[in-house]
Amino acid sequence: MKLLSSEIKNKVLESMVKIIDRERHNIIKANKKDLDAFNREDQALFDRLVVNEAKVDGMIKAIEEVRVQNDPVGNVISDLTLDSGLKITNKTAPFGTILIIYESRPDVTIEAAVLAFKANNKILLKGGKEAINSNLILEQCWHEALVENGLSKDWIKLLHLKREETQEFLRNPSEPLDLIVPRGGERLIKFVKDHASCAVLISGRGNNFLYVAQDANWEKTLKVILNAKTDKISGCNALDKVLINKNIPNYEAKLKELQHVLRRANVNILVDENIGNILSSENKIQEEDTWYEEFLALKIVLAEVSSLDEAVEKINTYSGGHSAAILTEDKNKAAQFMEQVDSAAVYHNASTRFTDGGQMGVGAELAISTDKLHHRGPLGLKQLVTNKYYVFGDGHVRV
Template identity: 50%
Template sequence: METRAQKDQVLKALATLILEQEAAIISANEQDLKAYDGADESMYDRLKASPVKVKAMADACLETAAMEDPVGKSLYEFSHPNGMQVVNQTVPFGKILIIYESRPDVTIEAAATAFKAGNKIWLKGGKEALHTNTILAELWHQALKGQGVDTGFVNYLKLDRAATQKLIKDNPYRFDLIIPRGGERLIAFVREHSNIPVIVSGRGNNFLYVGASADYDMALSIIKNGKSRISVCNALDKVLIDRGWPELEDKLQHLSSALSEAGLEVIADQDGWAGRHDALQPVPESVWYEEFLSHRIVLKVVDSMEQGITLTNQYSGGHSATIVTEDQEQARVFMEEVDCAAVYHNASTRFTDGGQLGMGAEIAISTQKLHARGPISVGQLVSNKWMVYGKGQIR
């Protein structure tokens, strides 16, 4: 197992290589962008590797290097009456496979988190980012080789769908963990064809509830920020507004107009909406389940916070939810009862991100409850093992 110093040296070397090769990375990315038909704006945004994104990749490596090594930490110690010393400590998962779509920065960030935690990782990126991912994988190998570390810690797979299906079914590499990072079809594909333990980095479809005591300007600012990027899983899609909000009709009209002026397609559920609005009436149930990844947003008036919690738990992806209110007790109840990985009071869902939550680079954001929930970074990519030290004791 590599020492912390070796791992950190590799990550720092990789950061330097990324910055040195910025032009080559962007050139490769331009080939991918040119090959993509551009029909899906959110896909294009995820695919594009701008200078800002390239720098973010390098920064992610440095942030990960600066983090505490998660391996070998004692979780529990016990001195047995017979003299044995019992220690439960953290160990790497082992071999991780991640299958992801369009985002070349995952090639850097996912591998950085896995490597720092002592794991070997196999990266299966989408064909739409092939040129960009290829050069990034080459930089990984340069950094590993330059520090005398086995290049087998980071492996890039160029497989079609049929070969990927065979890989996850037969599991020739004996993967300990698989992470499908993408849309619901990808996740369903992995679940159908693989018996490997899965961490689901699921859909967003995030909800916001506006309480009766909410400040209008704060609510508008948080909602608009939630749609500041449409291609990310922490974007906001549904807004539920308490019927008890003072001057409700005026605020609804102002809110709808402000969001439309910001370039959003406002879908207003007319149930309980007294004023006129050229929108779906009512919003179909399929839309409530949908993660938009677009400029659409739904507004709905609800009778109570309890109804808001019920709708959030029924339709959201279990990713993020927020409440805007000045009522501290109401906020506490909402945050305890909403079944999402991250819940916020008077803050944007856009903060559900490993870096924003002080965790550095992330490999995924888990919407399940086993093995981890929310952003999965270095500290979550470990398992544990019981180490028992004796002197001939028998039972």
């Protein structure tokens, strides 16, 4: 693959900022066509589909953030000269071609592509049919910026494939694919994993848990739970399950206060058998599948546990490995929880809503990876490269 200079990549991004700003009215107008045709029964998907002035501003901000970051390609990881005189240098290198498959969110067409492009990758975008008008105009913006700077439109391309065609493309791609990143729900991720013939980086389900320890500060607890659940219900970092230690002082009164706070925020509450004996007006969990479910809605589970160990076991059994939090004033207890919970991000006395590239100092992100290879957590610019060894000899042979 041809390596582009940092200068030319940054010029493309400078052009994109101007073009997106100039076309903002047309982008929002195209998005309205998608919104008008969308069935609003899936509120979370609808929220992700919306492009307004704030979303356009967010696209521009993402491009500018990536533009000012250092080029991640060609950086020396290690540089060794062996006793034989053989010189071995390990450098960062592009993946090659990255396919990004995503549902609903047109801003991914900008925010994901800008990261992959700055990391010198060719990008194939497969958006959902519900966002077709939005994605088409954003692709036009990319192509204008590329051509304006003397580059081929092929660097960033929107795939126009139906489900069956996408399935066949994954199995037998018409061009080399080096990495696939699915952005969406479990059905999409499973579809890609079942059919892909190359590496897949999983941006997994949320289904995030929060454990309230016996010594938790209750004022902090209420504030964190409310934020994590209601700040953005369509976010993969939103809270779904709350495990409460039954030995909390004034247990019943605090449960009823939490119930009041959540109801006031229009959150639908499900409870386990034990908490159901106290909050008798709430619906009880009917099947185990609920524990595995990412809600993406104003819905939450409240359940009772007797210890930190029980909470950790439950989280590691059911969570999506995305984010988990503990509310406690005991730093040792927090450390134990954070070390033992198997999630990409673990929190002490803080909302899970911070699992985000911008909030974590990574900048714009391609996804939140719940895989352990090659990277876990926010997938930013520095993580969109692989590596390559450069070996320099002078007629060296191995004996």
